[in-house]
Amino acid sequence: MSLTNTVTAEDLIRISGVDPSKCMQCGKCSGACPSYDEMEYHPHQFVAMVRKGQIEKLMASDAIYQCLSCFACLERCPRNVEPAKLIEAVRVAVIRQQGMNHMTANDIPEKLDEKLPQQAIVSAMRKYSK
Amino acid sequence: MQRIGVFVCWCGSNIAATVDVKAVAEAAKHEPGVVFSTDYQYMCSENGQAMIREAIKEHRLTGVVICSCSPRMHEATFRKTAVSAGLNPYMVEIANIREQCSWIHKDMAEGTEKAIILARAAIAKVHLNAPLVAGTSPVTKRALVIGGGIAGIQTALDIADAGFEVDIVEKAPTIGGRMAQLDKTFPTLDCSACILTPKMVDAAQHEKINIISYAELDSLSGFVGNFTAKIRKKARFIDETKCTGCGICTEKCPSRKGLNDFNMGLNTRGAVYIPFAQAIPNVAVIDSAQCIHFRTGKCGLCEKNCSAGAIKFDQKDEILEREYGAIVVATGFKPIDASAFNEYAYSDSPDVVTSLEFERIMNAAGPTKGKLVRPSDGKHPHEIVFIQCVGSRCTEDATKGKPYCSKICCMYTAKHAMLVREKYPDVKVHVFYIDARTPGKNFDEFYRRAVEQYDVDYIKGMVGKVSVEQDHLHVQGSDLINNEQIHINADMVVLATAIEPDPTARALGTMLTASMDTNDFFTEAHPKLRPVESPTAGVFLSGVAQGPKDIPETVAQAGAAAAKVIGLLCKNELTCNPCVAHANEALCNGCSQCERVCPYGAITYEDKEVRSPEFRGIKRIAVVNGAICQGCGACTVTCPSGAMDLKGFSNSQIMAEVDAICR
Amino acid sequence: MWLFDEIVKFHITELEGQVNHMKYSYYPGCTLKTKAKELDRYGRLSAAKLGAELEEIENWQCCGAVYPQAEDEIATKLSAVRTLDAAKQKDQELVTLCSACHHVLKRVNDDMKNNEYVRTRANNYLKLDVPYEGETSVIHYLEMLRDRIGFDTLKAAVVNPLKGVKIAAYYGCLLLRPSGVMAFDDPENPTIIEDFIKAIGATPIKYSQRNECCGGYIAMEDKGAAQKRVDVILSSAKNAGADLIITACPLCMYNLDANATESVLPVKYFTELLADALGVKEED
Structure with a gap:
């Protein structure tokens, strides 16, 4: 896969509006993250790896679909780095590529249950597909 | 017509790398009145100064322009040079071609052009310029020391030991x-009280030190050497x-609901109280609310139980006027x-405490008599988490x-851990830290002792x-070294909360016209070379x-501030700034x-007899006290008739x- | 820093509140028309009882459910801007009930007010008669109760106080964070729903997980992850002694209800309890 040929750290910084150099690597974001155990890379690692240009690993990781967008990392960050925005930028960079939608309308019927609110479907489609 | 000499400094490469100093010296030669112009590598050096002195004598200079660094840096140096060659020091002008020119330009042509313009303006x-003679005051x-903590006590002791009177104004009782x-x-690990209380006693017993407790500065006027302070001594309702500090009133008081400030509100006290056993003055105070x-x-x-008759319910605030x-x-x-920071549940649980609260819990004179217990239920804790930063x-x-x-x-957390x-080897102790910062004598050794000898679990990461x-x-946090999120069930959590300046500092800074940074810390006159002086003269x-x-x-720092104060108080008189306003x-x-508009109260009015072509008779006229005027110029720009000048x-x-710049 | 903003915002909205006092634009959102009808119905009945008129925005469109965080996302914010502009046209404050809609509308509104990039491009797309620049005040139904109607007024209007019911407030994420923009309550120590619970005569139960995530849309991707979150939340509320848990969000409702495995607690929308307390529930 040649993802990093097209997506650079600068792209992610531009899309997210995040300045990873503000991070002091205290790990409070990852200490706050409710999805920590589900994620291969954790919020502080997204910041550190973008800083170091290790984009390919992040784009290939399922961690980008495990972020709940709960904004706990963003709220509690002492340096206003906003890791959630960076994770979203990586996800967006992946799903904007041809054929990279993580979830499509065809996947929905099997996921439906009686109580599932429209909000869940719209949210998931917005998060997981173009 | 003045006979002016121009001296262009290279400042090594600081100026010469961006400004063509020879071109500046050459251009200056063609300015009216300039009879001598030269450049030199370091004008402030002994050789450079000698060159200036010789030129003044040889060319009978009446005015000197130095193109160099900021006047803040070397104006005083060059004025002294001029004086030693027989010139009035106020006939020297500095053109700042370093901070305002070479350091901010990259292009040689631009820098040189600007330097020439700045030189032209100074010429x-x-x-x-006219010779000015400085008066004296x-x-x-x-000395007045505001604040009676260890900083204020030590400063006061050092000043008093040199033989000068000192008042300590302390807002607490x-x-x-x-x-x-x-x-x-x-x-x-020496006991804080054991090393502090002797100093408190020394201060109290020193014949040159006057402790004004439960008091705050109300207003201040004057200037270096001649301050007048109004100090509000708050009514403590005790004579x-x-x-005698016997404490009987504090025992008899039936109102027990006041939070004990000294113990960080962890327990209560009576409405009449003595803050702690070694308090100085050892005098009670009544919380009237x-x-x-x-x-x-x-x-x-x-009142009924006080055998000394010291209770005075009708006591009023008192204003003391003192000169310093x-x-x-x-x-x-x-x-x-x-x-x-309620993600750490400080508001939700009494078992989450700040480090200063923890100090009181660990202290033998504290709310638990030094026994480590959980504030919520008084039980012995088995696991404690410390969170730094x-x-x-x-x-x-x-x-x-x-x-x-x-x-x-970092250091007090290592100490707590x-x-x-040491006292409770059965208690597990974890410390979440970002960096362990221990730059100080024996500091890192101390921290390592906590890790190696006391088996404190240091976790790199935040909660x-x-x-x-x-x-x-x-407690849920990051362990960055092990790359995992960890979960600890703790009995107590101790927060190493940031410290901030006392809330009274901001108003005090305004009163003293002493500058402060955005965090309300007082700013030093120079961050490296004048660390204990405020930019406001006479304030340390x-x-x-x-x-x-x-x-x-x-x-x-207290000792250093005292040395500066002693240096000032040793003088019988101070030279005033002659650059003052006059009407x-x-x-x-x-x-x-x-x-x-005068921030220093330097202007008064007098009725004077005036005889001029336009007016003849008695007229109300502004008079500037040259000893108080700081030459700020506020009056000169305010004056509607153009009478005020500096x-x-x-x-x-x-x-x-301005004309020279625009030429 | 955010506190200052909040105070300023509070004063601004206070003043704006005077303009069109008890008449509001109302944005229900998709889910309130389908799976979360109770949230909507009881909200409207209660508002009417309290003298607040909720005028549904005409021809509203889905808000998008999630706020697009990428700086270069414009198209996905446009439907929210249309809704905001519709409220502006009526010179009314915009009230929402669903946490997700509220979150999206408030944040897009903030972009339109403070982010020139988004404002310029969104207006270029929409070609409104007058460009929209964040003029509308967006408030959640709970904020309307607290800041416009007042919990004291609510308390006085209660006819069936829910005495003795121990209720755990579940805030979730979207109402509180990021606090700088949402300015809804203290993000780590909120009190608005607890104050609401007190106003309707019940007893609020404070518990630690009330502002932690329920899993949200992860339920579509990884049910196990949502179940883990929900168990943590419900056991914390249950251990604290709650009989019941309330929420303002249909997705939180779904997760707390459908994805509980170990601990189970009844989950209700706050508007249902409100309607009950005001005695308007049966009238339906």
Whole structure:
């Protein structure tokens, strides 16, 4: 896969509006993250790896679909780095590529249950597909 | 016509790398009145100064222009040089071609052009310079120290030992400050009270030191050497001269609901109280908001039981007016409010405490008599989590916190962890840290002892959330070394909260016209070379009021501030700045606008007889006290009739500079 | 820092509140028309009882359910801007009930006010008669109760106080964070729903997980992850002694209800309890 040929750290910084150099690597974001155990890379690692240009690993990781967008990392960050925005930028960079939608309308019927609110479907489609 | 010499400095490559100094010297030669112009590598060096002296004599110079660094740096140097060659020091002008030119330009052509223009302006000004003679003002040989913590006490002791009178104004009912609240001190673990209280006693017994407790500065006027302070001595409702500090009133008081400030509100005290056993002065104070007598007019049990007759319910605030030659700011700090960081559940559980609260819990004179127990139920804790950097090192755009490192937390947390493990080896201790910052003598060794000898579990990472569950505190945080999120069920959590300047500092800074940074720490006159002086003459800085620091640093700074104060008070008189305002009697119409804008109160009015072509008779005219005037120029720009002018910076001089620049 | 903003915002909205006092634009959102009808119905009945008129925005469109965080996302914010502009046309404050809609509308509104990039491009797309620049005040139904109607007024209007019912407030994420923009309550120590619970005569139960995530849309991707979150939340509320848990969000409702495995607690929308307390529930 040649993802990093097209997506650079600068792209992610531009899309997210995040300045990873503000991070002091205290790990409070990852200490706050409710999805920590589900994620291969954790919020502080997204910041550190973008800083170091290790984009390919992040784009290939399922961690980008495990972020709940709960904004706990963003709220509690002492340096206003906003890791959630960076994770979203990586996800967006992946799903904007041809054929990279993580979830499509065809996947929905099997996921439906009686109580599932429209909000869940719209949210998931917005998060997981173009 | 003046005979002007121009001296262009290279400042090594600082100026010469961006400004063609030879071209500047050459251009200056063609300015009117310039009879000599040259350049040199270091004009401030002994050789450079000799060159100036010789030129003054040889070319009979009446004015000198030095193109060099900021006048803040070397104006005084070059004025002295001029004086030694027989020239009036105020015939020297500096063209700042370093800070305002070479350092901010990259292009040689641009830099050179600007340097020539700046030189031209200075030459134009010198044409209108007149010799000025500085007056003198006397020095009041007494110092005021604001704040009676370890910083203020040490400064006062050092000044008093040199033979000068010192007043300590302390807002609390006793001196001692934050250090009095500490249990042990790092890295030696000596008992804080044991080393502080002798100093408090020394201060109290020193014949040159006058402690004014429970008092605050109300207003201040005057200037270096001649300050007048109004000090509000708050009513403590106790006659200090009669109270023996026996403490019977404090025992009899039936109102027990006041929070004990000294113990960080962890327990309560009576409405009449003595802050702690070693308080100085050892005199009670009544909290009138809490006292039953003040609220209902009844009770009066303290009065009935006081055999000394010291209770005075009708006591009023008292204003003392005192004169001082120097002022030392030693207002100290407080921990920030930890409830802003409620992800650590400070507001939700009494078992989440700040480090200063923990000091009181560990202290033998504290609310638990030094026994480590959980505040919620008094039970012995088995697992304690310390969290460092709570509110420190936060960016300005973060939702909360301070941008600076509070400096003392790494060390006191190591101390707490060690003390717990020493006294209670069964207690597991974890410390979440970002960096362990231990630059100090024997500091890193101390921290390593906590890890290696006391088996304190240091976890590199921060806590994301403390959850109050039924019988424990659930701590969830990062362990960055092991790359995992860890979960600890703790009995207590201790927050190393950031420290901030005492809330009274901001108003005090305004009153003293002493500058402060955005965090309300007082700014030093120079961050490296004048660290204990405020930019305001006669105002000195001691302790955390200037920036976070530990006890040894505070004591060192206190001594340094005292040395500066002693240096000032030793002088019998001070040379005044001759660049002061004066009113042209013919133009002044006594409108009072200058008086209203003068920040120093230097302007008064007199009725004077005036004989001029336009007016003849008695006229109200502004008079400037040259000893008080600081030459700020506020009056000269306010004056509607153009009567006010500033010596050395006259309107005509400034216009000549502007004309030269625009030429 | 955010506190200052909040105070300023509070004063601004206070003043704006005077303009069109008890008449509001109302944005229900998709889910309130389908799976979360109770949230909507009881909200409207209660508002009417309290003298607040909720005028549904005409021809509203889905808000998008999640706020697009990428700086270069414009198209996905446009439907929210249309809704905001519709409220502006009526010179009314915009009230929402669903946490997700509220979150999206408030944040897009903030972009339109403070982010020139988004404002310029969104207006270029929409070609409104007058460009929209964040003029509308967006408030959640709970904020309407607290800041416009007042919990004291609510308390006085209660006819069936829910005495003795121990209720755990579940805030979740979207109402509180990021606090700088949402300015809804203290993000780590909120009190608005607890104050609401007190106003309707019940007893609020404070518990640690009330502002932690329920899993949100992860339920579509990884049911196990949502179940883990929900168990943590419900056991914390249950251990604290709650009989019931309330929420303002249909997705939180779904997760707390459908994805509970270990601990189970009844989950209700706050508007249902409100309607009950005001005695308007049966009238339906």
